[in-house]
Amino acid sequence: MHREPLLTLLRQYEPTDATEKEMTQVTLDFVQRHPDCFDRSLLIGHITGSAWIVSPDRERVLLIHHRKLDRWLQPGGHADGDPDVAAVALREAQEETGLTSLKLVEDQKQNPSIFDVDVHTIPARGEVPEHLHYDIRFLLEADPEEPFGFSEEIKNISWLTLLDVNNLDSSESILRMCRKIYH
Template sequence: MHRQPLLDLLKHHQPFDEDERTMLEHSIQFVRNHPNCFERQLTIGHVTGSAWIVSPDRWQVVLLHHAKLDRWFQPGGHADGDPDLLGVALREAEEETGLRDLKVVNRAIFDVDVHTIPARVSEPEHLHYDIRFLLEATTDQPFVQTAETKEVRWVDVREIGKLTTEKSIIRMNTKKK
């Protein structure tokens, strides 16, 4: 079954708190119940892959200002049928930031989040079952600007609260890296 590797990763993930534990349980049920969970055509929701990119000294993380949602997030995006979510996270991180020298810190899941994506003209409100992986990059690599982002930058971990109050960003920043 193409979903089994993700289910195995989810089963072994240790949630940080009760909020993440609840989202982990919801994600497991969603993946079990929807063979097409990796497809964005599943209009109730779909699995996505994201990257929490840290500097080698762990004092900085990469955040991007999302153009459509007008908020700061970690890089990530749709699986578009690909069940290899670490690969999805790496691909999306490269596409959205321009960083090419990304190192996988751990192949295990770093964080799990379920969040609502607001309705737009072309799609109804739906859920993203976001599976996040911990990556590392050196801070000397240049970023690229894309149509999806207003800005991409390294952010000091002590300054993240000035850019966002998103619970999942704060949670990932709090986790030991």
């Protein structure tokens, strides 16, 4: 798999705090060491792509209630061999929400840029051992008036304000992305 585009994005990315800086470096090291980093068959961990979806006015964020994990999260999923992690994030967001108005927020040169980096543990499930997701997150916009058409993986989906997200007892990872939008 061609890792150079992701390595370039990771090297260009400027984390917002010490925790995210450490996770970005860990992710960079992981991608450099593992040519198969985009394949979920790499059982120690793999690259995933996520979408932090906001309304055009940046007043609301779209979160899904993931059925298996029983938590409110941003849409996202496995790269499954695709090294274009921005495309993975967009595809997963479309599959999980049914939204067609999704668009990637790009930098001034019309290139995708990383919005957030997170490394988190996924618990063992069946034959798959506990492993890490090296999650590369991209900022997307969508029309909050568009109806949802969510997948079987999703228990619920909702546009939420920052206060709503704080009331969900969200992880630091989710709250960090909120701070990036709302501060």
